[in-house]
Amino acid sequence: MMVPEVRAWVLFLVVAVAAIGGVFSRALADAVPLPQPRPAAVSTGGGEDTGANRVAERFANGSPDADPAPLPVPRPPQPAGAGMAGTPVLPSPPMQNAPASGTQAGGCLVALGAAGADFEVVPPIETDTACGIEDAVIVRRIGDTNLLPPATLSCDTALRLTRFTRSVILPETRRLASAGLRDILIAASYDCRGRNRVPGARLSEHSFGRAVDIRGLHLSDGSEFAVTPRAAADLSTHARLQRSLRQAACGPFTTVLGPGSDAHHDDHFHFDSKPRRNPYCR
Known part of the structure; x- marks a missing residue:
């Protein structure tokens, strides 16, 4: 058995060790700081691991000198009129300066070509007088038939001559002369002058490109038909x-003159397209 004195000393040592351990534990706790709580996240509407949260944590942890997040690269400037991204910007259509075929002049030129004329469009003929042609053309051929020399006419008159050649002169030379048509011999087309070449007289339709004078034809068999006065009883091929x-x-044509009309037209036909209520034929 342990004597009372020994038990007292053991109990004293146990109490002393416990007291010293408590003091040491509190000192150790005071020496080691507790971890700081995380700063509040910056709300961006996204998840927890957003770029905004990471930037906020860096500045909250005392790192203002760290490299900031890169700024977005600005978009290149878009051309005027550009739509949304990805939408192609179409160029404006070029201006159309040529006259449309639906206009009066354009329609006549289309019809003239379709009728079989070989022609050249020339600039409007303007003079210091009332003479001139707004829609001037030079007709060189009608189908396989030459105009000698080429005729300068308004487009409307050229179209009338072309259609008359194809529908009348060609078939009539075949029917009556049993030959084709090689050349049409032109006595006059555009010419700024008075009627019948009389000075001071009223302007002729030639002055506006609305008249053509034909003095004869060259036929495919080598013969020549000439416009000339003929007797009514003449039943020859050329007279007919x-x-x-x-x-x-x-x-x-609205005006038709020829041999017997007057002395000025004994050697040619005068065909014109003067605006008239009724044709004038002598």
Whole structure:
């Protein structure tokens, strides 16, 4: 058995060790700081691991000198009129300066080509007088038939001559002369002058490109038909051809003159497109 004195000393040592351990534990706790709480996250509407949260943590942890987040690269400037991204910007269509075929002049040129004329469009003919042609053309050929020399006319008159050649002169030379048509011999087309070349007289339709004078034809068999005065009893091939052409021209042309009309027209046909209520044929 332990004597009372020994038990007292053991109990004293146990109490002393416990007291010293408590003091040491409190000192150790005071020496080691507790971890700081995380700063509040910056709300961006995204998840927890957003770029805004990471930037906020860096500045909250005392790192203001760290490299900031890179700024977005600015978009390149878009051309005027550009739409949304990805939408192609189409160029404006070029201006159309040529006259449309639906206009009066454009429609005549289209019809003239379709009728078989070989022609050249020339600038409007302007003078210091009332003479001139707004829609001037030079007709060189009609189908396989040459105009000698080429005729300068308004487009409307050129179209009338072309259609008359194809529908009347060609078939009539075949029917009456049994030959084709090689050349049309032109006595006059555009010419700024008075009627019948009389000085001071009223301007002729030639002054506006609305008249053409035909003095004869070269046929494919080598013969030449000439417009000349003929007797009514003349039943020759050329006499019948002359009467047939003159009669058929009244209507397609508004003025038809020839041998017997007056002395000025004894050697040619005068065909014009003067605006009239009724054709004038003599």
